[in-house]
Amino acid sequence: MSAVLEETPAVERTARSGGSTSAMLDLALFETRRLLTRIPMLLAFAAYVAWMVWRTPKFEDGFPALQNADRATQSGPLLVGLAVMLCANHAVLRSHRHDTERHFAVLVLAPWRRTAAHVLSVVPVVLLVAVGVAGQFGWEALKPGAVGTGSVAELLVGPLIVLLFGAIGVLLARLIRSGFAAPLTIVLFFFLFFAGAFPTGNGERGTRWLAPVVDEMGSGSIPSDLMGRPAGWHALYLLGLGLTAALLAVVAGGGRSWVLKGAVAGALALAITGGVAQTSGLPADTVVARAAATNNPDKQQTCVNRDGSTYCAFPEWQPRTATWASVVRHVQSLAGGRAHTQPLIVRQRVYATDGLASDGAIAQSTNPYQVTVGTSWGGNRVPEFSAAVSSVLVAGNEKATSAMCDGRMVTTMWLALAWQPDPMQSLRNVRLDDSVTGSAIVLSPTDPLQMTAGQTDVVRELLGKPQESVAAKVKAHWAELTAPKVTSARVAELLGVTAPKEADKCD
Helix, strand or coil, X not given: CHHHHHHHHHHHHHHHHHHHHHHHHHHHHHHHHHXXXXXXXXXXXXXXXXXXXXXXXXXXXXXXXXXXXXXXXXXHHHHHHHHHHHHHHHHHCHHHHCCCHHHHHHCCCCHHHHHHHXXXXXXXXXXXXXXXXXXXXXXXXXXXXXXXXXXXXXXHHHHHHHHHHXXXXXXXXXXXXXXXXXXXXXXXXXXXXXXXXXXXXXCCCHHHHHCCCCCCCCCCCCCHHHCCCCHHHHHHHHHHHHHHHHHHHHHHCCCCCHHHHHHHHHXXXXXXHHHHHHCCCCCHHHHHHHHHHHHCHHHHCEEEEECCEEEEECHHHHHHHHHHHHHHHHHHHHCCHHHHCCCCEEEECCCCCCHHHCCCCCCCCCCCXXXXXXXXXXCCHHHHHXXXXXXXXXXXCHHHHCCCCCCHHHHHHHHHHCCCCCHHHHHHHHECCCCCCCCEEECCCCCCEEECHHHHHHHHHHHCCCHHHHHHHHHHCHHHXXXXXXXXXXXXXXXXXXXXXXXXXXX
């Protein structure tokens, strides 16, 4: 009898231990349901979905580079993260607000297990954001015009931000028994993040990477192997911070085991390792590769022949050569003389010296019949490339187009725009001021061209006439239309439209 009585406490302790774990998971599920149905969370997810639906379809004009699309998933989860910080903090403080904390002493769950349950309740929110990130990136990746390579580490940033903010919300509740702590923290974050108060460091690395989201704004895309972003280290840094905050919350809730304290040390080590590694200098081989891609892109490119012309592109952009060839084919179909069948070299060029923040101009090439194409496509980039093709067909090389301030500009612009589905809209898109009247700068992958007000009037009138009739006159008078120093008035006369009153004169 005594032996049976002596064994009973051990069995009860084992049952209680198993029951505590089960109860902790049940509480985590309960808190998850409450968390997901809170009004701030519902509003945050509604705004997140609306942001994705509004932003994703028109991202990079439907021709995304996936090394940019992965970073585009990082800003949206910030709102969800701030909402989960507020709601998780509010949930932990519920018993304090209602003065029911003393009643929990009679329950099977210790305070640290209840804290762990609140931390676990954030995990489903993290998973939902991960689904959103995957959906947003998948939407881009499945587009026919998508090129490039995405990064798993970049895609992890959004979910890890939600984990970090949720854990901070729980930790704040265990450290500060006030409902104002989380809102004040959110206000502080908005000040640091949106007011640019986060440390910036020097160059592309440095302490700027201590911010949750680190984005660079540039004029276009660059090959993924030239980006030089420490995305993997940054993901490790965010993971380490999130785990550290979560485990510290459990410790603050009363957890005192050596395993838990060791886990805190391990998580902190991850955060420090990632934080230090991501702020280190740019690797020397990346600097060399960027300079080579900027100054000698031919050594990194693959060339293919289409319709007699050669198209050279960085490997990730090879699928786009067929689209470029279509533009060249349309422009040459309207040209006359030798330009109708002139083989071109279309070479993709980038300015990648400063990575994603590069915003330098691409110098005009002096190579005969070589046309520059950039890494972006769709939207305004199509008429810009079309103008580059037509100007080289008219002038012979890109450098010669800088002095093309005569009637050849009329021929160039008509060739570039007449084949477009909406020539007048394309005229507006290719001009810096989005106008169809007056003088303007015409955008191009290299240095821009210039149109006078008179040339604009002639081009606009030509675009209003049937394409076939104008094309016949262009081919019949090609030699004179493309002769240096030909006036816009003479071009207008040859093409049967009203001549401009003023003489050709560019700024």
